[in-house]
Amino acid sequence: MQYTTLGRTGMKVSVAGLGCGGFSRLGLSNGHSKTHAIGIIRSALDAGVNLIDTAAVYGTEEVVGAALRDVDRDSVVVCTKASKPPEDATFDADKIVSSLDESLRRLQLDHVDLFQVHAVPPSAYDHVRNTVVPALLREREKGKFRFLGITETSPNDIEQTMVGNAAQDDVWDTVMLAFHMMHQVARQQSFPHTIANRIGTLLMFVVRGIFARPAELKAAMAELAAAGKVPASLTDADDSLGFLVHPGGASSITDAAYRYVRHEPGVDVVLFGTGSVEHLRTNIASILKPALPEEDRRTLHTLFGHLRGVGLVAPPSR
Numbered sequence: 001m002q003y004t005t006l007g008r009t010g011m012k013v014s015v016a017g018l019g020c021g022g023f024s025r026l027g028l029s030n031g032h033s034k035t036h037a038i039g040i041i042r043s044a045l046d047a048g049v050n051l052i053d054t055a056a057v058y059g060t061e062e063v064v065g066a067a068l069r070d071v072d073r074d075s076v077v078v079c080t081k082a083s084k085p086p087e088d089a090t091f092d093a094d095k096i097v098s099s100l101d102e103s104l105r106r107l108q109l110d111h112v113d114l115f116q117v118h119a120v121p122p123s124a125y126d127h128v129r130n131t132v133v134p135a136l137l138r139e140r141e142k143g144k145f146r147f148l149g150i151t152e153t154s155p156n157d158i159e160q161t162m163v164g165n166a167a168q169d170d171v172w173d174t175v176m177l178a179f180h181m182m183h184q185v186a187r188q189q190s191f192p193h194t195i196a197n198r199i200g201t202l203l204m205f206v207v208r209g210i211f212a213r214p215a216e217l218k219a220a221m222a223e224l225a226a227a228g229k230v231p232a233s234l235t236d237a238d239d240s241l242g243f244l245v246h247p248g249g250a251s252s253i254t255d256a257a258y259r260y261v262r263h264e265p266g267v268d269v270v271l272f273g274t275g276s277v278e279h280l281r282t283n284i285a286s287i288l289k290p291a292l293p294e295e296d297r298r299t300l301h302t303l304f305g306h307l308r309g310v311g312l313v314a315p316p317s318r
């Protein structure tokens, strides 16, 4: 494993972080057992992953707690999140604090290392900043969490307005944001600010459905070509990103996806979500490989650098 510093938190974190949400939820979404989910977490720890990201809404905090029961607490960076209940008009400070308490109970921990306000749209940012943050800072005084972060709702904020603002504010230690081969907006909108202000970054949506399922990529590419946003020639082959797979280049599209983001200036932790031990191993291997050849990176920039919001479909649990 390789380790880096998570921005101004100063925490030493693995460059590959285990995401316990997304489509797979450690395999729970696909009918796997809690024992299987615990096994995924243990395999990640065995591979040197020391950052585990979960959330109140994922339904995986209990398995994270169970997996960590006999693990040295200081050896792992535990991150969780609280979101706005869908039926509420806006984020409520008391509910966010209750959510934190419930998360600690489910995780069986007295504190988390990173507590994040989850999926904040641009329209709610000022409210969160002015009413939720002061309440959370009081909870931090009580020792319930060490660092404060915020995460975007990527499908609803394709220009990354919220992260762009938050990264210029002085209260957030980290941001969680989308960045991938066909959604590169963070390069202009977010990373210049996170780098300047030493805000730690956690990447999500690196593979998602679009680079995991060939049919999804094919459909997305056809739609983009029809709209004149990518060259029609990309839809000729069955595998439109096949040009990335070659000796000296990527070994697969998912390999390309991880290697593309991992070496981008401003990226600290690449989250990967999986319910498969085999995928866990190949994903970590990809994240640890060198950058894609410069020519392939340039081609991805030329072809897709202008795209916004491609492949950001939300799973039920965000």
Ligand SMILES: NC(=O)c1ccc[n+]([C@@H]2O[C@H](COP(=O)([O-])OP(=O)(O)OC[C@H]3O[C@@H](n4cnc5c(N)ncnc54)[C@H](OP(=O)(O)O)[C@@H]3O)[C@@H](O)[C@H]2O)c1
Residues within 6 Å of the ligand: 018, 019, 020, 021, 022, 023, 024, 027, 053, 054, 081, 118, 119, 151, 152, 153, 154, 176, 203, 204, 205, 206, 207, 208, 209, 212, 254, 271, 272, 273, 274, 275, 276, 279, 280, 282, 283, 318
């Ligand atoms: N707003 C937010 O705060 C927010 C939103 C979304 C996600 N997140 C965080 O980000 C983490 C990452 O989730 P993500 O949704 O961005 O998804 P992701 O990790 O980019 O992709 C996960 C999907 O790709 C598949 N996959 C993974 N590795 C693969 C491989 N080697 N080959 C083929 N398929 C592969 C997984 O299925 P398998 O199970 O079959 O591997 C799963 O369906 C989440 O767990 C969560 O912690 C946060």
